[in-house]
Amino acid sequence: MDRIITLTTDFGMSSPYVGAMKGVILSINPRARIVDLAHDLPPHNIRHAAFVLAEATRFFPARTIHVAVVDPGVGTARTIVYARIDGRDYVAPDNGLLGRLAARTPPSKIVAVTNRQVCLPRVSATFHGRDIMAPVAAQLSLGLVPDVLGPRREHLVPLEWPEARTLTNRIEGEVVAVDSFGNLITNITAEMLAGVPVDDSVVVQCDEHETLGIFTTYADQPEMTLIALVGSSGLLELAIVGERASAMLAVHEGAKVTVSW
Amino acid sequence: MDRIITLTTDFGMSSPYVGAMKGVILSINPRARIVDLAHDLPPHNIRHAAFVLAEATRFFPARTIHVAVVDPGVGTARTIVYARIDGRDYVAPDNGLLGRLAARTPPSKIVAVTNRQVCLPRVSATFHGRDIMAPVAAQLSLGLVPDVLGPRREHLVPLEWPEARTLTNRIEGEVVAVDSFGNLITNITAEMLAGVPVDDSVVVQCDEHETLGIFTTYADQPEMTLIALVGSSGLLELAIVGERASAMLAVHEGAKVTVSW
Amino acid sequence: MDRIITLTTDFGMSSPYVGAMKGVILSINPRARIVDLAHDLPPHNIRHAAFVLAEATRFFPARTIHVAVVDPGVGTARTIVYARIDGRDYVAPDNGLLGRLAARTPPSKIVAVTNRQVCLPRVSATFHGRDIMAPVAAQLSLGLVPDVLGPRREHLVPLEWPEARTLTNRIEGEVVAVDSFGNLITNITAEMLAGVPVDDSVVVQCDEHETLGIFTTYADQPEMTLIALVGSSGLLELAIVGERASAMLAVHEGAKVTVSW
Numbered sequence: 001m002d003r004i005i006t007l008t009t010d011f012g013m014s015s016p017y018v019g020a021m022k023g024v025i026l027s028i029n030p031r032a033r034i035v036d037l038a039h040d041l042p043p044h045n046i047r048h049a050a051f052v053l054a055e056a057t058r059f060f061p062a063r064t065i066h067v068a069v070v071d072p073g074v075g076t077a078r079t080i081v082y083a084r085i086d087g088r089d090y091v092a093p094d095n096g097l098l099g100r101l102a103a104r105t106p107p108s109k110i111v112a113v114t115n116r117q118v119c120l121p122r123v124s125a126t127f128h129g130r131d132i133m134a135p136v137a138a139q140l141s142l143g144l145v146p147d148v149l150g151p152r153r154e155h156l157v158p159l160e161w162p163e164a165r166t167l168t169n170r171i172e173g174e175v176v177a178v179d180s181f182g183n184l185i186t187n188i189t190a191e192m193l194a195g196v197p198v199d200d201s202v203v204v205q206c207d208e209h210e211t212l213g214i215f216t217t218y219a220d221q222p223e224m225t226l227i228a229l230v231g232s233s234g235l236l237e238l239a240i241v242g243e244r245a246s247a248m249l250a251v252h253e254g255a256k257v258t259v260s261w
Numbered sequence: 262m263d264r265i266i267t268l269t270t271d272f273g274m275s276s277p278y279v280g281a282m283k284g285v286i287l288s289i290n291p292r293a294r295i296v297d298l299a300h301d302l303p304p305h306n307i308r309h310a311a312f313v314l315a316e317a318t319r320f321f322p323a324r325t326i327h328v329a330v331v332d333p334g335v336g337t338a339r340t341i342v343y344a345r346i347d348g349r350d351y352v353a354p355d356n357g358l359l360g361r362l363a364a365r366t367p368p369s370k371i372v373a374v375t376n377r378q379v380c381l382p383r384v385s386a387t388f389h390g391r392d393i394m395a396p397v398a399a400q401l402s403l404g405l406v407p408d409v410l411g412p413r414r415e416h417l418v419p420l421e422w423p424e425a426r427t428l429t430n431r432i433e434g435e436v437v438a439v440d441s442f443g444n445l446i447t448n449i450t451a452e453m454l455a456g457v458p459v460d461d462s463v464v465v466q467c468d469e470h471e472t473l474g475i476f477t478t479y480a481d482q483p484e485m486t487l488i489a490l491v492g493s494s495g496l497l498e499l500a501i502v503g504e505r506a507s508a509m510l511a512v513h514e515g516a517k518v519t520v521s522w
Numbered sequence: 523m524d525r526i527i528t529l530t531t532d533f534g535m536s537s538p539y540v541g542a543m544k545g546v547i548l549s550i551n552p553r554a555r556i557v558d559l560a561h562d563l564p565p566h567n568i569r570h571a572a573f574v575l576a577e578a579t580r581f582f583p584a585r586t587i588h589v590a591v592v593d594p595g596v597g598t599a600r601t602i603v604y605a606r607i608d609g610r611d612y613v614a615p616d617n618g619l620l621g622r623l624a625a626r627t628p629p630s631k632i633v634a635v636t637n638r639q640v641c642l643p644r645v646s647a648t649f650h651g652r653d654i655m656a657p658v659a660a661q662l663s664l665g666l667v668p669d670v671l672g673p674r675r676e677h678l679v680p681l682e683w684p685e686a687r688t689l690t691n692r693i694e695g696e697v698v699a700v701d702s703f704g705n706l707i708t709n710i711t712a713e714m715l716a717g718v719p720v721d722d723s724v725v726v727q728c729d730e731h732e733t734l735g736i737f738t739t740y741a742d743q744p745e746m747t748l749i750a751l752v753g754s755s756g757l758l759e760l761a762i763v764g765e766r767a768s769a770m771l772a773v774h775e776g777a778k779v780t781v782s783w
Contacts, residue, residue, distance in 0.1 A: 001291055006280070012562060012702030013274075013535075014570075016577035016755070019528070019559035023581025026557070030523055030583055035287070036297065036558065037280035040273060043703055044764060048275075055277035059284025059391070061291055072764065075739025125739040127754030130581070180273030181304055217336025217386040232388030233277070242305060242333065262552055267541070274535075296548070297558065298541035301534060309536075316538035320545025320652070322552055441534030442565055478597025478647040493649030494538070503566060503594065 002031040003141035006060065008053060008068040009129065010041040017127065021067075021134040024120065028138035037066070044072040046096045047253070050159050051177045051185070054100035055233045062087035067129075067137045068097050075125035080132050082146050083156060084109040089140055091133045099159020107156065114150035164188045171196070171259040173236070175206070175251060182244025186257045188236040193259070202261040204228040206238050209249050214259075228259075263292040264402035267321065269314060269329040270390065271302040278388065282328075282395040285381065289399035298327070305333040307357045308514070311420050312438045312446070315361035316494045323348035328390075328398045329358050336386035341393050343407050344417060345370040350401055352394045360420020368417065375411035425449045432457070432520040434497070436467070436512060443505025447518045449497040454520070463522040465489040467499050470510050475520075489520075524553040525663035528582065530575060530590040531651065532563040539649065543589075543656040546642065550660035559588070566594040568618045569775070572681050573699045573707070575612075576622035577755045584609035589659045590619050591651035602654050604668050605678060606631040611662055613655045621681020629678065636672035686710045693718070693781040695758070697728070697773060704766025708779045710758040715781070724783040726750040728760050731771050736781075750781075 005025060011017040018039055025032050037056055041049050049070040057066045071078075071093045081094040086105040090098055091113070098107075113132060116123065118139055123131040136149060164173030164187045173188040184206065196202055198214045211226040214236070221227040223242040226249075231237035236259070239245050246252065266286060272278040279300055286293050298317055302310050310331040318327045332339075332354045342355040347366040351359055352374070359368075374393060377384065379400055384392040397410060425434030425448045434449040445467065457463055459475045472487040475497070482488040484503040487510075492498035497520065500506050507513065527547060533539040540561055547554050559578055563571050571592040579588045593615045603616040608627040612620055613635070620629075635654060638645065640661055645653040658671060686695030686709045695710040706728065715736065718724055722734045733748040736758070743749040745764040748771075753759035758781070761767050768774065 004287060004291070006283075008280070010703075013558070013560050014562040014564065014574075015560065015702040016574045017702070019530070019574070019578030020581045020754075022528075022557055022559070023578060023583075023586075026526060026586075027581060027583045030526070034557065035283055035295065036274070037283070038274050038276065040275040042275065043766075052275075052277045052280070056280030056284060059281045059288060061284075061288045064284075064287075073741050076741045124754045126751065130754065180276040180278070181271075219334050219337045229387065232281075232385045232391065244304075265548060265552070267544075269541070296544055296556065297535070298544070299535050299537065301536040303536065313536075313538045313541070317541030317545060320542045320549060322545075322549045325545075325548075441537040441539070442532075480595050480598045490648065493542075493646045493652065505565075 002033050003063065003065060004033045004035055004060065005065045005067060005137050005141055006035045006037040006057070008037040008041065008049065008066065009039050010043045010045070010049065010070045011039055013039055017129065020130045024130055024134035025138040028135055029141050032138055032141045041070060044070065046070055047159065047161065048177050050097055050100040053097065054104065057088060057101065058086070060088060063089070065089045065091065065137050065140050067133050068092040069129035069133060070097060071095070071128060074128050080113040080128060081153065081156065082111040082113055082136065082149050083107040084146070091137050093128070094157045096157055096159035098156055099161060102156050109146060110153040110156060111146050112150045112153050115148060118144070118149060162187055164192060166192055169261055173257045175253050175255045175257060178246045178253060181239070182246040183231070184238040184245050184251055185231060185233065186236045186238070188257065188259060190230045190234045193230065193236065196259060197261050202259060204238065204257065204259050206257045207249065207251055207255050263294050264324065264326060265294045265296055265321065266326045266328060266398050266402055267296045267298040267318070269298040269302065269310065269327065270300050271304045271310065271331045272300055274300055278390065281391045285391055285395035286399040289396055290402050293399055293402045302331060305331065307331055308420065308422065309438050311358055311361040314358065315365065318349060318362065319347070321349060324350070326350045326352065326398050326401050328394050329353040330390035330394060331358060332356065332389060335389050341374040341389060342414065342417065343372040343374055343397065343410050344368040345407070352398050354389070355418045357418055357420035359417055360422060363417050370407060371414040371417060372407050373411045373414050376409060379405070379410060423448055425453060427453055430522050434518045436514050436516045436518060439507045439514060442500070443507040444492070445499040445506050445512055446492060446494065447497045447499070449518065449520060451491045451495045454491065454497065457520060458522050463520060465499065465518065465520050467518045468510065468512055468516050524555050525585065525587060526555045526557055526582065527587045527589060527659050527663055528557045528559040528579070530559040530563065530571065530588065531561050532565045532571065532592045533561055535561055539651065542652045546652055546656040547660040550657055551663050554660055554663045563592060566592060568592055569681065569683065570699050572619055572622040575619065576626065579610060579623065580608070582610060585611070587611045587613065587659050587662055589655050590614040591655060592619060593617065593650060596650050597647035602635040602650060603675065603678065604633040604635055604658065604671050605629040606668070613659050615650070616679045618679055618681035620678055621683060624678050631668060632675040632678060633668050634672045634675050637670060640666070640671060684709055686714060688714055691783055695779045697775050697777045697779060700768045700775060703761070704768040705753070706760040706767050706773055707753060707755065708758045710779065710781060712752045712756045715752065715758065718781060719783050724781060726760065726779065726781050728779045729771065729773055729777050
């Protein structure tokens with residue numbers, strides 16, 4: 001079975017960058033099966049990308065190679081790493097991108113990609129996705145042993161990820177990502193909410209906005225209503241039914257969210 | 262030949278949702294050939310999605326499996342259906358999404374997807390694309406018999422689709438979709454226009470804007486000119502040459518369009 | 523090995539157009555391997571598309587078939603061409619789209635696509651991507667000899683591409699493309715800059731904005747700083763670290779850029 005290589009970037013689809021990476025991969029392994037995972041990630045937003053990677057890549061088969069390029073530090077001292085996490089292979093800058101994945105399942109192997117023989121002949125200072133990560137992924141898909149890439153590492157650079165706090169009759173968290181519907185995804189997990197009442201006695205507050213109760217799905221409330229629910233990633237999320245909550249409430253990543261009862 | 266599975270969603274490419282669906286499909290059938298059909302559909306706009314599905318999927322080979330997820334009612338009583346239409350297989354929420362297709366060719370089989378054995382082990386209340394539709398499509402691609410999915414249905418939920426009216430020397434329709442160029446696509450068909458003069462004696466009006474004549478292609482008029490023509494879907498369309506008509510005219514879906522002569 | 527067909531369009535992913543092209547290709551050659559190169563190109567912007575094609579397609583393996591549809595003149599006298607350039611096959615409107623590629627490597631073969639037998643049975647006046655270019659590409663992928671498509675041509679329609687000018691202690695160029703990060707890509711090449719000092723004695727000016735020095739990568743300057751560097755395409759580029767330069771400076775394609783020392 002030809003290997004699957006997924007691409008996750010903040011490149012958008014209006015520039016040559018995604019195409020160049022695909023070309024490099026297919027020039028090295030014409031049989032590679034490239035899958036677009038997400039290309040419209042908010043530019044340089046490592047936390048958002050880490051969330052997307054954690055929520056999407058875990059559904060792929062073992063041995064899938066996931067390449068992620070959200071890389072504001074391209075060309076600086078930051079390393080590019082190979083990591084094996086939960087049976088899948090990752091190639092990414094070591095800037096926290098893999099942090100949500102590694103928090104769930106510690107990597108079984110980490111290698112710093114330092115071997116220039118596995119890169120394109122000329123490595124630019126501004127596009128390591130094309131010049132390093134794409135050729136590395138393509139060669140892994142052909143069976144390259146990861147240890148050839150460079151020296152082992154013990155740890156990945158950690159991701160700055162705010163953890164929600166559970167207090168008495170109160171959980172304090174924040175918005176960690178805004179999804180493509182404008183829904184506000186928080187760092188408050190279903191586990192934290194296990195003992196919390198779901199009826200009108202619970203108040204969910206986000207900035208100066210609040211809503212009562214924690215519901216099951218969006219259509220549980222009428223249109224234009226702020227609703228709290230546990231979304232498909234197992235995280236508390238705030239939505240306005242039929243609208244973009246982020247725009248209507250002018251709420252962004254980092255906004256404080258409290259659940260109290 | 263490995264089966265083709267197309268994906269049509271309003272998820273955008275900035276969230277984990279498209280990636281998660283692809284991962285689920287490839288975990289069940291690693292040989293499935295996934296094709297991205299459209300992911301930037303206007304959120305929750307069933308009519309627009311129904312138009313896109315009808316205009317794009319008819320060009321695919323027989324036996325293609327088309328999965329469509331525009332699903333504002335996720336987690337409610339709305340059903341998920343399998344339908345066989347014109348030799349192709351569809352998996353979608355039963356909310357009108359397949360209405361334009363079914364209006365052209367009545368489905369030869371409709372099955373309500375109720376069998377939880379074909380879904381992911383845990384079905385969330387907010388993401389049936391990942392938890393039900395993706396695994397169903399993947400298993401169909403492996404040869405699953407559709408009748409295993411659940412009970413037969415006679416009819417799909419109809420799509421609210423406004424029909425244009427032909428009067429004496431006058432056709433009354435409306436804008437049913439805005440395409441990615443900002444062109445205004447109406448529900449007035451080439452057939453309705455068969456007897457209509459195409460010269461300056463015909464007036465096409467949209468809201469308070471009007472233009473004379475029905476042309477063949479965009480470049481038949483100078484830049485910045487409002488033009489009416491029959492577009493590639495066989496529907497009357499209004500465009501501003503070289504610009505976005507929807508933005509310049511502030512015209513949206515539902516705007517009234519009349520052709521008079 | 524099944525042939526790769528890439529698609530580059532300004533269709534976006536909210537309309538049926540990309541899907542229709544994929545369906546046509548797969549109906550003719552179900553084994554074709556379709557790769558999305560870029561679909562969010564700025565509408566009708568031939569120069570931007572020519573830049574993207576030149577920077578992305580050169581990384582693909584020989585014999586890749588590249589289809590490009592940025593086609594404001596669809597349905598007019600402009601020709602659709604097949605061109606063989608640097609070992610790869612291109613199908614595009616003959617409107618300058620292939621101009622950057624042809625400037626680098628003259629085409630070894632150009633054929634005007636006039637044979638209606640290789641098109642869909644009904645060719646619309648507004649969507650030649652679906653009705654002509656997709657079926658031509660699919661048939662090429664099955665081994666069709668390009669000369670069957672129509673008569674040979676000697677030349678492609680040239681692209682209007684402004685060339686930068688090297689004067690004494692001064693290079694005058696302009697912004698030729700804005701990438702998906704809002705970075706301003708100019709027509710000033712690394713070769714032109716070969717003898718230019720890279721330190722603070724060099725002034726790079728764009729409209730009324732200026733910056734000192736030419737750097738290696740984005741992170742060489744602090745956030746919110748205007749920086750000049752040679753980007754991954756070998757062209758001088760202006761960026762604001764961590765921000766969208768095009769938006770912050772209100773600079774667009776065509777803005778004058780000078781390097782003086």
